[in-house]
Amino acid sequence: MNGKQVEIEVTDLAFSGKAVGHLDGKVVFLDGGLPGEKVLAQITASRPRFDKASVIKILRESERRVPAVCPHFAYCGGCTWQDLTYQDQLVYKKKQVTDCLERIGGLEDTTVRDVIGSVEVFRYRNKMEFSFNTAPEGGFTLGLHRRGRFDEIFDLERCFLTQDLVSEIVVWVRDYVCREGLSVYDVSNHTGYMRFVMIRQAKRTRDLMVNVVTNYGDFPQRDRFIREITTAFPQITTLVHNQNGQKSNVATGEIETVLFGCGYVEERLFDSSFRIRANSFFQTNTVQTETLYRVGFDLLEPRPNYRVLDLYCGTGSIGILLAPYVENVVGVELVSDAIKVARENAHVNGTKNISFFEGSVKDFLKSKEAQEGQFNIVIVDPPRAGLHPKAMKRLIGFGPEKILYISCNPSTFARDAGELVAAGYKLPVVRPVDMFPHTMHIELASVFSRN
Numbered sequence: 043m044n045g046k047q048v049e050i051e052v053t054d055l056a057f058s059g060k061a062v063g064h065l066d067g068k069v070v071f072l073d074g075g076l077p078g079e080k081v082l083a084q085i086t087a088s089r090p091r092f093d094k095a096s097v098i099k100i101l102r103e104s105e106r107r108v109p110a111v112c113p114h115f116a117y118c119g120g121c122t123w124q125d126l127t128y129q130d131q132l133v134y135k136k137k138q139v140t141d142c143l144e145r146i147g148g149l150e151d152t153t154v155r156d157v158i159g160s161v162e163v164f165r166y167r168n169k170m171e172f173s174f175n176t177a178p179e180g181g182f183t184l185g186l187h188r189r190g191r192f193d194e195i196f197d198l199e200r201c202f203l204t205q206d207l208v209s210e211i212v213v214w215v216r217d218y219v220c221r222e223g224l225s226v227y228d229v230s231n232h233t234g235y236m237r238f239v240m241i242r243q244a245k246r247t248r249d250l251m252v253n254v255v256t257n258y259g260d261f262p263q264r265d266r267f268i269r270e271i272t273t274a275f276p277q278i279t280t281l282v283h284n285q286n287g288q289k290s291n292v293a294t295g296e297i298e299t300v301l302f303g304c305g306y307v308e309e310r311l312f313d314s315s316f317r318i319r320a321n322s323f324f325q326t327n328t329v330q331t332e333t334l335y336r337v338g339f340d341l342l343e344p345r346p347n348y349r350v351l352d353l354y355c356g357t358g359s360i361g362i363l364l365a366p367y368v369e370n371v372v373g374v375e376l377v378s379d380a381i382k383v384a385r386e387n388a389h390v391n392g393t394k395n396i397s398f399f400e401g402s403v404k405d406f407l408k409s410k411e412a413q414e415g416q417f418n419i420v421i422v423d424p425p426r427a428g429l430h431p432k433a434m435k436r437l438i439g440f441g442p443e444k445i446l447y448i449s450c451n452p453s454t455f456a457r458d459a460g461e462l463v464a465a466g467y468k469l470p471v472v473r474p475v476d477m478f479p480h481t482m483h484i485e486l487a488s489v490f491s492r493n
């Protein structure tokens with residue numbers, strides 16, 4: 043079957059970003075094509091329950107197809123749906139949430155509202171990470187991952203999800219590293235120095251951070267680097283160096299040195315200011331973050347007698363924004379950098395009725411502080427993996443009146459929602475919010491209340 047060319051009608055889009063068709067009653071995952079299209083494809087892998095195929099030619103085009111604006115679109119792992127109209131992207135994102143709730147969570151009575159679209163569909167990101175890798179033919183690349191490849195990076199010229207200035211900095215850093223002959227990390231054998239460039243530009247203040255993540259060791263000729271990059275880009279407000287000797291491919295560091303400026307950027311949400319440091323989480327689409335939080339707060343209906351636990355609180359944004367409307371808030375977060383910034387943020391915003399706990403959610407939930415806090419409301423905004431089984435068990439044991447669950451992954455949300463409903467919570471409605479146009483990612487807000 044491998045290598046065989048076939049004509050396939052595309053019927054759906056899968057959560058992985060692949061298109062879906064059928065051949066002789068078997069599902070085929072395609073690397074291109076849109077629902078309603080007929081394609082000529084070559085089978086690349088055959089498994090007992092499905093085949094994989096690569097699209098050679100589109101034989102009949104969908105009227106929902108639009109030209110992709112980005113020259114990297116054909117191979118970049120960032121955007122998968124730039125060739126589908128934005129309205130249709132939202133339709134498929136809603137379908138993704140509905141399917142997950144029904145199939146994984148077993149929840150058929152929950153209403154999934156229409157997805158709230160992003161105000162900006164391009165240049166919406168306030169943060170991007172770019173990776174270095176050695177190239178097989180010699181030299182190196184600096185840019186984004188090729189679709190489906192953790193070990194292949196292509197040289198980025200311009201990314202439409204971020205500001206052109208960000209792409210210009212990436213091109214400049216690549217030239218600098220080449221000119222200076224700095225060694226570049228090789229992901230296959232974990233040697234070499236330059237690993238990532240992370241750039242964060244606050245939407246509202248225009249503060250601009252460049253964070254260079256390297257293997258262990260001081261930055262060579264660092265004064266020259268600082269002088270040259272800040273001369274080339276006077277818009278840079280802070281420059282940070284993070285050292286990371288771990289094999290895991292993440293653009294964070296263990297040893298941080300601020301090379302220039304204050305070491306953080308300041309972003310605004312509603313009327314509040316938030317400091318964001320290199321290693322701490324902040325939502326990447328600033329404008330849509332306000333929408334997501336507003337939707338969540340509307341569902342929660344805050345009251346002055348609410349004692350709120352904000353689990354997975356990051357830099358404290360949700361708790362700080364909610365604090366004026368409730369009795370008190372305790373934020374819980376694993377990353378110590380984020381907790382440090384969360385405390386600064388509470389101080390900067392004059393929020394007195396909030397405190398923070400550094401540690402894991404599952405440990406906090408069995409701590410004395412958790413038992414004594416008399417929390418009646420819990421907010422959870424976990425990473426893509428959703429709630430850890432022990433955290434879930436302890437949360438259910440805790441029995442809050444309401445749980446505001448913000449999720450960036452409908453599959454793990456559906457799994458957790460199924461458990462909460464089985465434990466006696468109601469989930470009448472889910473409100474998806476699109477934070478990531480042109481990708482298959484979708485965020486959602488929901489409130490579970492005790493029966």
Ligand SMILES: C[S@@+](CC[C@H](N)C(=O)[O-])C[C@H]1O[C@@H](n2cnc3c(N)ncnc32)[C@H](O)[C@@H]1O
Nearest residue numbers: 323325354355356375376377402403423424425
């Ligand atoms: C999706 S972010 C949410 C951050 C924040 N609520 C916001 O809206 O900006 C998830 C956060 O959970 C933190 N985290 C991950 N695992 C954790 C754990 N086991 N216990 C506590 N925090 C954790 C991450 O460091 C990250 O800051």
